[in-house]
Amino acid sequence: MSKTAPNKSNPWLFRFAILTAFVTFLLIGLGGLVTSHGAGMSVPDWPNTYGYNMFTFPISKWVGGIFYEHTHRLLASAVGLLTTVLAVWLWLADTRKWMHWLGLAALLGVIAQGILGGLRVTMRMDSLGVFHATIAQLFFILICAMTLFTSRFWIELAGGKRAFFVSRSLRTLVLATTFLIFAQLIIAATMRHQHAGLAIADFPLAYGKIWPATNPTAVASYNARRVSVTEEAPVTAFQIKLQMAHRVVALAIFILVAACAWQAWRRLGGKDSLAKLAIFWLALMFAQIALGAWTIWSNKAADVATLHVMVGALSLVTGALWCIIGFGRSAASLPDAQTSGVFGVQTSMLANK
Amino acid sequence: MKTSSFFLLMATLAFLPVANAADITGVITFKGTPPAEKEITPIMDDANCNVGYTKAPLTHFYAVGAKGELADVVVSLKGITGKSTGASAAPVVLDQKGCLYVPTILAVQTGQKIVVKNSDSCVHNVHNKPTVDGNKESNDVQMPGGADLTYTFAKPEPFLKFQCDVHPWMFAWVTVFDSPYFAISDKDGKFTIKNVPPGKYTVEAVHRKLGTLTQEVEVKDAGASASFTFEAK
Numbered sequence: 001m002s003k004t005a006p007n008k009s010n011p012w013l014f015r016f017a018i019l020t021a022f023v024t025f026l027l028i029g030l031g032g033l034v035t036s037h038g039a040g041m042s043v044p045d046w047p048n049t050y051g052y053n054m055f056t057f058p059i060s061k062w063v064g065g066i067f068y069e070h071t072h073r074l075l076a077s078a079v080g081l082l083t084t085v086l087a088v089w090l091w092l093a094d095t096r097k098w099m100h101w102l103g104l105a106a107l108l109g110v111i112a113q114g115i116l117g118g119l120r121v122t123m124r125m126d127s128l129g130v131f132h133a134t135i136a137q138l139f140f141i142l143i144c145a146m147t148l149f150t151s152r153f154w155i156e157l158a159g160g161k162r163a164f165f166v167s168r169s170l171r172t173l174v175l176a177t178t179f180l181i182f183a184q185l186i187i188a189a190t191m192r193h194q195h196a197g198l199a200i201a202d203f204p205l206a207y208g209k210i211w212p213a214t215n216p217t218a219v220a221s222y223n224a225r226r227v228s229v230t231e232e233a234p235v236t237a238f239q240i241k242l243q244m245a246h247r248v249v250a251l252a253i254f255i256l257v258a259a260c261a262w263q264a265w266r267r268l269g270g271k272d273s274l275a276k277l278a279i280f281w282l283a284l285m286f287a288q289i290a291l292g293a294w295t296i297w298s299n300k301a302a303d304v305a306t307l308h309v310m311v312g313a314l315s316l317v318t319g320a321l322w323c324i325i326g327f328g329r330s331a332a333s334l335p336d337a338q339t340s341g342v343f344g345v346q347t348s349m350l351a352n353k
Numbered sequence: 354m355k356t357s358s359f360f361l362l363m364a365t366l367a368f369l370p371v372a373n374a375a376d377i378t379g380v381i382t383f384k385g386t387p388p389a390e391k392e393i394t395p396i397m398d399d400a401n402c403n404v405g406y407t408k409a410p411l412t413h414f415y416a417v418g419a420k421g422e423l424a425d426v427v428v429s430l431k432g433i434t435g436k437s438t439g440a441s442a443a444p445v446v447l448d449q450k451g452c453l454y455v456p457t458i459l460a461v462q463t464g465q466k467i468v469v470k471n472s473d474s475c476v477h478n479v480h481n482k483p484t485v486d487g488n489k490e491s492n493d494v495q496m497p498g499g500a501d502l503t504y505t506f507a508k509p510e511p512f513l514k515f516q517c518d519v520h521p522w523m524f525a526w527v528t529v530f531d532s533p534y535f536a537i538s539d540k541d542g543k544f545t546i547k548n549v550p551p552g553k554y555t556v557e558a559v560h561r562k563l564g565t566l567t568q569e570v571e572v573k574d575a576g577a578s579a580s581f582t583f584e585a586k
Binding site: 037038039040041042043044045050061063064065066069124220221223224225226227228229230231233 | 388389390391392393394395399401402412414475476478480482490492493494514516517518519520521522524562563564585586
C-alpha cells in the first residue's frame with residue numbers, strides 16, 4: 001500500500017487495537033494484584049523464573065505470590081507481542097506517517113516497561129515500582145489513543161463529518177482535570193509502592209478526625225494499634241499526609257469531573273458523544289470514590305484495591321480520549337481543516353467508504 | 354631487693370578486690386489491653402501451607418501473658434559499639450515452619466551467622482530488606498528440602514525485616530547489634546544480658562510496636578536488674 005494513498009478505516013486493524021487495549025487493561029489489573037498481594041518479589045530472578053525460561057515454568061509451581069507475579073510477566077509478554085504486531089501492521093497498512101511513529105513509540109514503550117519491571121525485581125527497588133505503574137498508565141493511554149485513531153469514528157471526525165466546535169474553556173477544563181487525575185495516580189502509585197498498607201485505616205474521618213495529628217507521639221500510637229496479617233512497615237507522618245492528599249485531590253477531581261459533565265451536557269446537548277462520554281466519566285468517579293472507601297473499609301482487600309486501580313486507569317484514559325476527541329473535533333470544524341487535514345487524515349479518505 | 358619488691362607487688366595485687374562480669378536480669382510487663390490479634394486466614398487457603406492447621410493461626414504482635422508478661426522485647430545496652438564477637442559466635446537459626454517464620458523476633462551481632470532453614474514442603478523466597486548502608490539486601494529462593502541459607506550483616510540495625518513474598522504473611526525481624534550485650538524477653542517476660550563488665554549502663558528495651566523504654570543501671574559483682582513496663586498506646 002502506498003503511503004500516500006488515501007486511508008480508510010481498517011476494521012480488523014481497529015479490532016486488533018481494541019484487543020491490545022483490552023489486554024493492556026487486564027495487565028494493569030494483574031499488576032495491581034501483584035502489588036496488592038505484596039508479590040512483586042516472589043520471583044527473585046528475571047527474565048527467568050526460578051531458573052526456568054519464563055514460558056516453560058511449570059504450572060504446578062505457580063503457587064502463592066508466584067502465581068500473581070508470574071502470570072503478570074506472561075500477560076506482559078502477550079501485550080508485548082500484541083503491540084509488536086500492531087506496530088508492524090500500522091507501519092505496513094496505515095497511510096498516516098505519524099501513526100507509524102505512534103506504533104513505534106508504543107513498541108519502544110512496552111519494551112522499556114518490561115525492562116523497568118525486570119529491573120524493579122533484580123535491583124530490588126520499590127521506587128522503580130512507582131515509575132513502572134506510572135508508565136503503565138501512559139502506555140494504556142497511548143494504546144487507547146491508537147485504537148481511537150484506527151476507528152471509523154476518528155476517520156469521519158477528522159474528515160469533518162462529525163466536526164463540531166467545542167469551546168476552549170470546556171476543553172481546558174477537561175484537560176486540566178485529566179492532568180489532575182494523572183497526578184492522583186502518581187500519588188496512588190507512591191502510596192502503594194511504599195508497602196506500608198493503609199496509612200489511615202478509617203474513612204471518611206482519619207484516625208477519628210477530619211485532619212489527623214502527625215506528630216511523633218501520634219504516629220507511634222497509630223503504629224502501636226495497627227495489627228495486620230501482611231505486617232506492613234510502620235506508617236510515617238509523610239505517608240499519612242500523602243493519603244490525606246490523595247483524599248483531597250479525589251474530592252477535587254470529583255467536583256471537576258462533575259463540572260465537566262455538566263458543562264458538556266449543557267453546551268453540547270445530551271445526545272452528543274462527548275457529553276455522553278463526560279457522563280460516563282462522572283459515573284466512573286462515583287464508582288471510584290465508592291471503591292476508594294471500600295478499599296479502606298475492607299482493610300485494603302487485594303481484589304478491591306485492584307479494582308480501584310483499574311477504575312483509576314479507566315478514568316484517566318476516559319479524560320485523555322475526551323481531550324483527543326474534543327480538540328480533534330474542534331480542529332476539524334475550523335474552516336481550513338478540510339483542505340489541510342486534521343491529524344493527517346484527508347477528507348478524501350471518506351470517499352473510500 | 355628487686356626480688357622482694359616483686360613479691361610485695363604480687364601479694365598486694367592478690368588481695369585487691371577484682372570485679373567480675375555479671376548479668377543484667379529483669380522482667381518486661383505490659384499494662385493495658387493490647388489490640389486484638391488477627392487470624393492469618395490466607396494460610397488456610399493455601400494448600401501448601403494449611404497442612405497441620407485446624408484453624409488459622411493468629412498474628413502475634415503482642416505476646417502478652419496472663420499477668421502481663423511481655424515477650425519479644427529486645428533488650429540491650431545502649432551505646433555499646435565495636436565489641437562484636439559475632440564472627441566466633443554460634444549461628445542463630447531462623448526456620449520456616451508451617452509457612453511462618455520461627456521465631457519472628459531475634460537478635461544477632463554484626464558478623465554473626467543467621468542460618469535460614471526451610472522445614473516446609475513448599476518453596477519460600479527469603480527476602481531480607483535492610484535499611485542501613487553497609488547491610489546488603491538479598492532475595493533468595495529456598496526450595497523444600499533445599500540447603501540452608503546463611504546471612505550476616507555488617508552494621509547494627511534495629512528490626513531488619515525478613516519476608517517471604519510467596520507467602521506475604523511471613524515476616525521475621527532481626528535486630529543487629531555491634532556487641533554481645535543483648536537479650537530477648539521470653540514468654541514469661543524475663544531476660545538476661547550475660548557477662549556484662551562492671552560499670553554504669555543505660556539499658557534499652559524495644560518492642561516493635563510499643564517503642565522504647567530506657568533505664569540506668571550499675572553492674573557490680575552481683576549483677577544488676579532492670580525491669581520495664583510498657584503501656585498500651
